[in-house]
């Protein structure tokens with residue numbers, strides 16, 4: 001990655017204003033710092049890290065959602081390993097799906113399918129998968145539902161993929177873009193199935209989905225380290241961008257907290273795409289704004305329980321697709337790294353996917369905690385006498401919801417923004433893509449250098 005020139009705006013920038021202090025913004029700053037280019041990161045919240053932070057509750061740590069660093073891009077994994085050194089752990093921890101009172105391995109294995117569906121049901125599911133493979137290979141499906149059903153068959157898709165996804169995104173899977181399936185279900189194929197089935201008998205074989213990198217004290221260590229290298233003099237927190245003025249095809253100023261107008265040289269935005277368009281002055285034409293108005297982000301509520309108990313389950317994540325659970329998944333931070341809770345104690349965090357302003361979003365912390373606690377007690381995961389404390393966190397803009405047709409709308413909006421000669425767009429919510437940390441970092445790299453990683 002080293003020795004690349006800065007070609008972000010086709011010249012050596014005099015100064016770059018980076019809007020948003022999540023992984024994308026901080027990674028851009030880290031790169032610019034290394035090349036001696038002055039920059040300022042403007043972050044709305046009181047801390048950096050965006051959707052990728054670790055919260056502290058006494059001696060317990062928990063992430064803003066069940067995070068892991070996927071080892072899918074060697075250059076990025078190496079870059080993070082260089083940043084964190086021995087603080088980056090490699091872990092192999094399985095995940096499961098809780099369905100009708102039974103735990104099913106995820107990715108699916110033959111044994112867990114037989115346990116769940118019985119022999120006849122498994123043969124039916126396997127026949128459906130084989131038929132789908134023969135019929136559907138090479139086809140491009142438009143919706144998540146078409147992709148899932150035509151790739152995995154009705155039985156597997158209905159039970160394990162569609163109900164979960166509808167709960168997560170709050171939209172029927174026929175309206176969700178198949179690109180979400182290609183991202184989320186990457187690796188869920190016959191090869192993985194066979195590998196995982198072998199693994200079930202042989203624990204020396206690594207879990208496909210369950211092998212990942214994870215920082216010792218939580219995923220937030222990545223952003224914290226990037227921030228440390230960027231330097232506090234180059235980061236302004238509590239600095240919400242509330243206005244963008246432009247003139248003659250160039251971004252001219254940004255307004256901070258509705259009060260302070262700052263002239264800018266070059267700009268990189270990682271802000272949610274529709275929000276950025278709405279604060280532009282003069283505003284984009286009506287067609288662009290109308291496209292952006294159809295974009296939707298899913299919010300997330302985390303409810304964390306801190307427990308006087310050694311362990312709840314061996315799982316990295318337990319997926320809970322059934323509607324009877326208010327949460328979509330639960331995870332035990334300690335199973336990612338033992339440093340996430342004190343010895344002999346553990347914690348359990350559940351994720352409730354919701355829309356900003358809906359009934360769950362508005363429910364007070366005590367109400368949410370009681371609701372989740374009653375459901376966790378039912379499963380036997382949390383007992384009242386083991387409960388030390390709890391905490392609720394709310395996250396806006398957690399997931400961009402990619403609906404059928406969204407990619408084309410995004411392309412038109414990004415084409416419009418590409419006309420501003422001193423503006424670059426990077427990051428998950430700004431590009432309206434369903435990207436993981438490694439993809440965000442590598443695409444930010446491409447934006448800053450103009451080259452592939």
Ligand SMILES: Cc1cc2nc3c(=O)[nH]c(=O)nc-3n(C[C@H](O)[C@H](O)[C@H](O)COP(=O)(O)OP(=O)(O)OC[C@H]3O[C@@H](n4cnc5c(N)ncnc54)[C@H](O)[C@@H]3O)c2cc1C
Nearest residue numbers: 020022023024044050051065067068240241427428436437
């Ligand atoms: C629940 C959950 C689980 C996830 N799990 C994984 C995982 O296991 N592995 C993985 O690789 N990825 C995971 N991700 C994805 C990962 O978190 C994102 O890819 C990453 O955070 C995107 O970084 P970003 O910088 O593009 O955006 P963000 O993290 O969203 O950062 C954007 C920043 O911009 C700031 N901002 C917004 N508006 C303004 C404004 N007006 N002015 C100034 N600043 C502003 C925000 O406060 C934020 O700090 C997960 C995401 C979620 C929500």
